[in-house]
Amino acid sequence: MPCLPSLYRGRFAPSPTGPLHFGSLVAAVGSYLEAKTRGGEWRVRMEDLDRPRVAPGAAEAILRALEAFGFEWDAEVVYQSRRQDAYHAALHLLEARGALYACACSRREIADSALRGIEGPVYPGTCRRGVARSRRPRALRVRTHPEPVAFDDAIQGFVEQRLERDVGDFVVYRADHSYAYQLAVVVDDALQGITDVVRGADLLASTPRQIHLQRLLGLPTPRYAHLPVAVNAAGEKLSKQTRAAPVDATRGPALLVAALAFLGQCPPAALARADVGTVWQWARSHWRLERVPRKPAAPAYMGTGSPL
Secondary structure: OOOOOOOOEEEEEEOOOOOEEHHHHHHHHHHHHHHHOOEEEEEEEEEEOOOOOOOOOOHHHOOOOOHHOOOOOOOOOOEHHHHHHHHHHHHHHHHHHHEEOOOOOOOOHHHHOOOOEEOOEOOOOOOOOOOOOEEEEEEEEHEEOOEEEEEEEOEEEEEEEEEHHOHHHHHOEEOOOOEOHHHHHHHHHHHHOOOOOEEEHHHHHHHHHHHHHHHHHOOOOOOOEEEEEEEEEOOEEEOOOOOEEEHHHHHHHHHHHHHHOOOOOOOOOHHHHHHHHHHHHHHHHHHHHHHHOOOOEEEEEEOOEEEE
């Protein structure tokens, strides 16, 4: 397999479906500090490929919020919506290597005939041997295999999946003629030279699929570290769908301190009354990835005893 570059390069890749919330701030803080304390670069990528879910003005609002919180990125912001040619080329390469096939199955058909996997119905391989003449192809799927795909996560530990059993052949080009997240993120990480992916544990189950695609495409596999996901009082991941409140940049120091506390860094309470620059100075001096809790999710607290 191709080797990773020697320079550490991390990234923060939000989906602009709404404003920056505390859960996204946690991911940004973790990925930023791990990059900067390693003497590396930190980049920002807008994952705006799912156009119906993109909120007008959200990308710009996220960037303004990051700037207000004192983040500095090391290259021009990348937008997935402008990289269609790269995803198209990756699809053609997968096809040339015999890794793709057309699928005519609807979601309902799959749900009616599939076993339950780690993230929903496991595709049973109905169209692996070809689409019936009476059917019209809807999507393109990648072939999986029964052998395990495993990796060591820097926070969550050893992770292993058998994709054929746990996920099934998965979609990389959808019925609405758009490229699937799994393909786009693999192509983007490679083109940006990302060596280390620090992100939320809600994406932990996606990582074996991405490693499978990296191997098929002959791309290097980054090192992974999956941070705990911030959840609300009902145990739901903070997101636009769960009505997570936007972060208030005027409370920058207090929110950064809350994010550091959530990530197990034990910042002094008085730091919340300092300025943003002082918070970052403390954070760079004290950041330790090994202190991050090894759990997939945790309530988001502001240090007041009540959840966000």
